[in-house]
Amino acid sequence: MEKIEGIKVIAFDADDTLWVNEPYFQEIENKFCEMMEVYHPRHTVSRELLGREIRNLEDYGYGIKSFMLSMIETAIDISDSTIKVEVIERIIQYGKEMLHKPIELLDGVENVLGQVSKQFRVVMATKGDLLDQERKLIKSGLEKYFHHIEILSDKKEINYQKLIRHLDINPGQFLMIGNSLKSDVLPVLNLGGWACHVPFHTTWEHEKIDYSIENQKFRQFTSISDLLEII
Amino acid sequence: MEKIEGIKVIAFDADDTLWVNEPYFQEIENKFCEMMEVYHPRHTVSRELLGREIRNLEDYGYGIKSFMLSMIETAIDISDSTIKVEVIERIIQYGKEMLHKPIELLDGVENVLGQVSKQFRVVMATKGDLLDQERKLIKSGLEKYFHHIEILSDKKEINYQKLIRHLDINPGQFLMIGNSLKSDVLPVLNLGGWACHVPFHTTWEHEKIDYSIENQKFRQFTSISDLLEII
DSSP, X not given: OOOOOSOOEEEEOOBTTTBOOHHHHHHHHHHHHHHGGGTSOHHXXXXXXXXXXXXXXXXXXXXXXXXXXXXXXXXXXXXTTOOOHHHHHHHHHHHHHHHTOOOOBOTTHHHHHHHHHHHSEEEEEEOSOHHHHHHHHHHHTOGGGOSEEEEOSOOSHHHHHHHHHHTTSOGGGEEEEESOIXXXXXXXXXXXXXXXXXXXXXXXXXXXXXXXXXXTTEEEOSSGGGHHHHO | OOOOOSOOEEEEOOBTTXXXXXXXXXXXXXXXXXXXXXXXXXXXXXXXXXXXXXXXHHHHOSSHHXXXXXXXXHHHHHTTTOXXXXXXXXXXXXXXXXXXXXXXXOTTHXXXXXXXXXXXXXXXXXXXXXXXXXXXXXXXXXXXXXXEEEEOSOOSHHHHHHHHXXXXXXXXXXXXXXXXXXXXIHHHHHTTOEEEEOOOSOOOGGGOOOXXXXXXXXXXXXXXXXXXXXX
């Protein structure tokens, strides 16, 4: 892979790039669909929940609390307001369990961060709840490698523009690494920054895109450890 | 009032310092207590809700989504799981209304920001949901005065320590302005920073303290416009 040049800051996405996240959401979504099976088949419940989550994004943003509220709203909606209180209690319980999940680091992460943080300013750039992401960073033991955390309300061009301005660098000095082509790669390339894609085995429906990327500032990784060969 | 010297960054709290916030929470809390009056007198419901909010802080953090979830949990709890689904629907509706409230700027704010942003780096330092605070800043028309927003998961010494480090200044170069002695003033003074208190007519129970502050880096304002006389 061709080397990357001229960068000053490396930003890492967190969920499903540094540690496991999406499978926990899917596990709870499965339990939710199972509870709601008395009203609709699982795939219908799942589709309704996804639609609700997307409609709520503008109001609630990303993260576990938003997911909890979207499940509650979907349960009320699908049951035509006849849902039992126990189901709502169970949803809240699931949400709280998610907030307390242990952190499972992905392969190679600690080694890569240890190496690159010696040469570059390294930041964590993620969506989701600030408190939850801070808690996960502390639990992960990775805090020492990061200059600071940047929580973005979304990962569109405008958000990266603000981030890059805030870092006092130009886009060509910025490298983003993450598992989502839509959120971590495309908007950064569009601004003239560098981006590396580290695939994770599962991706949230709302993050999927279906075309390939041709850009000289883009690198496709098979593992996060590939980073060490190109900087 | 004695002048403040040597500062580089002025940080403003947002809710109830720049714009009205707590009265909206109190308005919804009143409606909630009214709905729950069939189970308990209002002051009991209010106390239960406060207790729930405080217990949930560690899991949920601050902001409207946390408030919504705490109201839902309190409703389930107080009703011994017999609460009607319509009540939960109403809570969600209230929360969404709060997220869409218009911004009501407090007196003098725009003039003060216009003046100080010419001489200092000005940031907004607030708790709450990132997305909600960003939305309020944009709706307020005040965005142009701020270098950037800092959302803190809490406003304790450790959070200000990280903020000050992130701003690449020392504590003596940092001035915090806000309506909460507990969150905006005390932790900053403890770190060796400057702090000004701008009282707001109402304060959330959890933010109240009952002693007076003696510190040469502390200034008590009657209005935010007092700032212009001391810098």
